[in-house]
Amino acid sequence: MTTITSASPADAVADLNSRLDAPVARVAAHTDIIDGVLPRLVVEPATPAQVSQTLAWATERGRTVIVRGGGTKIGWGPTSSSIEVLLSMSELDGVEAHRHGDLTATVQAGTTLSALNAVLAEHRQWLALDPPDEDSATIGGIVATNDSGPRRHWHGAPRDLIIGMTLVRADGVIAHSGGIVVKNVAGYDLARLLTGSFGSLGVIVNATFKLAPLAEASRTVVVDFPGTDQCAPYVAGLVAQASMPTALELAAPPARMLVRFESVETVAEQQASHAVTIAGQHGGTAVVLTGDDETCAWRAHDARVFGADQGGTILKVVTMPAELSSTLARIGEEAQANQLDYAVTGRAGLGVLHVLLTGGAAARASIIMALRSRVPLGQGSVVVRRADAELKSLVGVWGPIGDGLPIMREVKRRFDPTGTLGPGRGPGGL
Amino acid sequence: MIDSDFLSELERIVGTDGLVRDESELLTYESDGLMSHRSRPAAAVLPETAEQVQAVVRLCHQRTVPFVARGQGTGLSGGALPHPEGVLIVMTRMNRVLDIDIPNQRITVEPGVINLEVTRQVASDGYYYAPDPSSQVICSIGGNLAENSGGAHCLKYGFTVHHVLGVEAVLPDGEMVHLGGAALDSPGLDLLGVVVGSEGTLAVVTKVTLRVLRRPQAVRTLLAAFDSTDAAGNAVSDVIAAGIIPAAIEMMDRTTIRAAEAAVQPGFPDAEAVLIVELDGSQSEVETRFKQIEAVCARNQAWGVQVAQDDAQRGRIWMGRKAAFAAMGRVSPNYYVQDGVIPRSTLPEVLRRIRALEQRSGLTIGNVFHAGDGNLHPLVCYDEAVEGQAELAEHVASEILSYCLDVGGSLTGEHGIGSDKACHMPKMFSADDLATMQLVRVAFDPDGICNPDKLFPTPRLCGEVPGPYRAHPAETAGLAARV
Missing domain, CATH: 3.30.465.10 (Uridine Diphospho-n-acetylenolpyruvylglucosamine Reductase; domain 3)
Known part of the structure; x- marks a missing residue:
């Protein structure tokens, strides 16, 4: 069904613009490159009607479309070998x-x-x-x-x-x-x-x-532990005390936890001091931050894995919450065995982690395969978030999907029978 | 087509004991909680295992026989209304608790397990299951999942969809799939998110993994009386404006207060409106917020404020609220329960229109209201012995739905569309919207055998009756107009 026409990008732009109620299609520039692939044309719709006109045209002409918002996650998902239309949504704002x-x-x-x-x-x-x-x-x-x-x-x-x-x-x-x-x-x-x-x-x-x-007040308890082994018991200790943080984050190595409380001033303060006491019982050293110090601590935490200057591969590793310690240990062991540098941050109470890996491509592939092989289906997953095209093709982005994949494919087929929308980029390779 | 051969096949799958074919026995299943819709199934089966469910569905698929899954039959939209030429799959025997995993705050159950039983299973460990529909002592998890049930506490804790992590389900072609999982964020499309709340039209769920929550340190419940529903509504707005999300805020009006008093004597004041506000969380949080709530109530001229001092008093207040539907039976021979949603801030406007409708129709309308999230439950009282009143009540209830839609609300907040409101769907959704939803439907069930004639309007269900135009009694009474 999909036919890549030999028409020049300029011709395609003219063809599409003739169908749009405003000429919002243009030839792609180098800033539009995704995973090393230059789209043929870019559309910047300002109205839902223009999105509709673009998609109707693309489906009719058998052209594929990739959607971009701020472009911050455009590298997620499998790499496309060719991109015909890049639909840039930033004008549709407000x-x-x-x-x-x-x-x-x-x-x-x-x-x-x-x-x-x-x-x-x-x-x-x-x-x-x-x-x-x-x-x-x-x-x-x-x-x-x-x-x-x-x-x-x-x-x-x-x-x-x-x-x-x-x-x-x-x-x-x-x-x-x-x-x-x-x-x-x-x-x-x-x-x-x-x-x-x-x-x-x-x-x-x-x-x-x-x-x-918006909460009136916020406090973040930053706890440093001798090792990641103490993190999970600390989480369990907080849960047992019916502590209700709004964030319960882990970072490693070195092992650190950030526990945030948001409420009225006195309550946030009291809950934080309670979390400090529990940290002490688990061998942690804690400080309570507020104001600018708190903001800085969270910014630094985010940057551990997602910082703009960080190269490398980012994985999303999901585990059962009670498997947190063993998962962290495994990541550490595998990184060491593969001579990779790594950093982990994530939701300790939910079992959702992000892992930044830097080192050789083969080693990164090897750790992904190793981690995947240890997770029973439904008990966790290892998804590639940010990686070079080579690694993505080597290990696949999603890992196993399970027996739901055929019905997911059928839903995709019903919504997009011609495969217009980013074929292969959807979850499970849809 | 169900013939004796088909019945023998069913019997082979579920055993003699698991098959109901006798017409009089089938009467038990002819309606769910919406008793105005009745239909006897051609046969009913009571499977005991997922494999039996799968075999029954596979057989139905091979013969293109419609099937409908049913839990405890407490649904209020006719979602489990049987198909007259189909098989009713009654899930009540699949009521085993399969796994309790406290370290991960998970519990895995079969769909026939009763909602409250989930909490009972984990209570001694200090946990509970958050969604608490009023029928929680009798309704089952499978039905909760189909309807995406809420309850009084969903304002803070969300609906069933927020607490179901994974399911094992049989698709309409008999394939068994696992959607979601025990861990979060299973890769793939979020089909679980659409199966929950699909009213049994996409799959039959055979196993469910739920998240259970740690019991909060403290719970405080307050009941306050007001001289008008407007004053009570203003108090709710002030609570929200103060940045407080209580565990629950419920409103009852004079009619429903009196009914609840007559039925279960919860000790409610005889007022125009009462609010029940519940806070939970840490001790310090609850105490601080509670003072703010008391101040808001005082500012809105609340009186007769009762603060539950213990679990027994708290239980009594909630008994009064949760008994409100059934209690209407004490004050009216019959009543029609409506379920609509409005943006909470439009409450005064919508209640005024309901009052005007009450006066015009001559039918008493009680209101129970999940005030925090805008979910209205008007109870339209009527006497079916009086000719035309049942029909009038149904039209009054429909009229209230149109008020909800006028202010940007919804046809249903928790009871579902089912067979009751399928024909109202075009008032809320365009033909394109419905056609897009149908894409999901046909992906799962291309033959249309899984709970057919529910949720979506069809010409057969909603088509105009042929013949000359006759004004409906509600039209002549000036209550409704054809558009």
Whole structure:
């Protein structure tokens, strides 16, 4: 079905622009390169209608489309050998509605997370997501990858907060799911289906979320431990004491935990001092941070794995929470055996970790295979987040999907029968 | 087509004891909690294992026979209404607790396990299962999953979809799949996220892994009376504006307060409205927030404030709230339970319209309201012995739904679309929206045999009755208009 025409990019741009209500298609520039591949043309729609026109054209012409928000995660997923249309969503931005009395907001997909939260802060609310790159990562990209950060521990991931969506199908049809109310079970939850689908089922043009109030005060307890072995017992100790942090993060090596409490001043202070006491019982050395020191500590924590100057490969390693210690030990052992440098950060209470690896390609491939081989299906996963094309093709991005793969393929086939939307880039190679 | 050969096949799969074919015995299953919709299945099976479920579904698939899965039958939208030419798969015998994994805060159960039983299984370890629909003493996890059930505490803790981590499910072609898993973030499309809440139209779930939560250190429950629902509504707005997310905020109006008093004597004041506000969390958090809530109530002229001093008092307040639906039976021969959602801030406007409708129709309408998340449960009282009243009640209930949609709300917050509201779906979703949802449906169930005639409007269900136009009683009464 997919035919790569011999028409020049300029001809294709002219052809598409003739179908658009404004000439928002252009020939790609070098800044548009993805994983070393230069797209043929770039479309920068400013309206859902232009997204629809572009997709209808692409499907009709048999051209493939990759969607880009802020471009912060564009290297995630398998590498494409050719990219015909890059749909850049950054012009489709703005907060459509902030219903502060209802704690909901509707936002266009190209809006950055920090721009959204700046608007919501006027009423002391926020979209409770803190993934990396909040200044450039867009809502569409965050939803499409279901990306989140430390405070997922309390607030959840995008799939937990999304209540409505407008999407454009590969054939150009614009559809809505959910609505603007936080409780709603009418119809299939397409918003949740599209969340984490990596653009494989449709293009997200706006999303509606339930929001959270901004806390009055925050404290972060930073605990240094002699080794990672003490981290899991500390987490268990906090849980046993019904401690309710908003973030429960781990970093290694060296072993460190960051435990955040957000509430009114006195409560955050009290909970933090309680967490310090528990840390002492587990052999940790703790300090309580607030204000700028706290902000800096979190920034440094994020940068451990996701820092802009960090090269290397990033893995997402998910484990059962009770397997945290053994998983960390295994990562350490494998890194040592393969002579790789590594850093781990992640959600200690949830078992969701990110691992940064630097070293030879063969060694990186070897550790990924080794880690995957030890995880029973459904009990965890090892997904490649950021890597060079060579490593991605060597080990595959996703790892085993399980017996749900055929029905996932069927859903993809129904939504995108011609394979217009980033073929092969969706989860499980959809 | 179900013939004797097909029945023998079913019997071979589930045993004589697991097959119900006798017409009078089948009457037990002819409706769920929505008793105005009735339909007798051609046969019912009571499988005891996932393999039996798979074999039954495979057989149905081979013969293109419709099937409907049913749990405890407490659903209120006719989602488990049997198909007259199909098999009803009754999941109640699949009620084993398979694994309790406290270190990982997980429990794996079969779908027939009762909601409250999940909490009972982990309570001694200090854990609980958060979704708490009012029917939690009787409804089953499989049904909760199909409907994405909520409950009073979902304001803070979310719905079933937030607590289901993985399922084993039989697809309509008989294939068994595992969606999600015991660990978070299984790679692949989030099909679990769409199966939960799909009202049994995509798969039959045979095993469920749930997350259980640590019991909070402290819980405090307050009941406050108000002289108007507006005042109570303002108090709710002030709570939200203060940046507080309580574990629950429930509102009851005079009609439902009186009904609850008559039925279970929870000791509610005789007021225009009561609010039940529950806070949970750490001791210090709860104490601080509780003072703020008390101040908000005082500012909105609350009176008769009761603070539960112990679990027994707390239990009594919640008994009054959770008994509200059934209690309507004390004050009205019949009642119609509606389930709609509005943006919470539009509550005064919508309640005013409901009051006006009450006066115009002459039917009493009680309101129970999950005030924190905007989920309204108007209870339309009627007497089916009075000719035309049942029909009028149904139209009044529909009219209330249109008020919800007018302010950007939803047709249902927790009871589901089922067979009850399928024909209302085009009022909330465009043809393109519904066609897009159908893409999921046909991917899972191309033959349309898995709980057919639910959720989606079809000409057969919703088509106009042929013949000359006759005004409906509700139209002549000025309550409804055709658009």
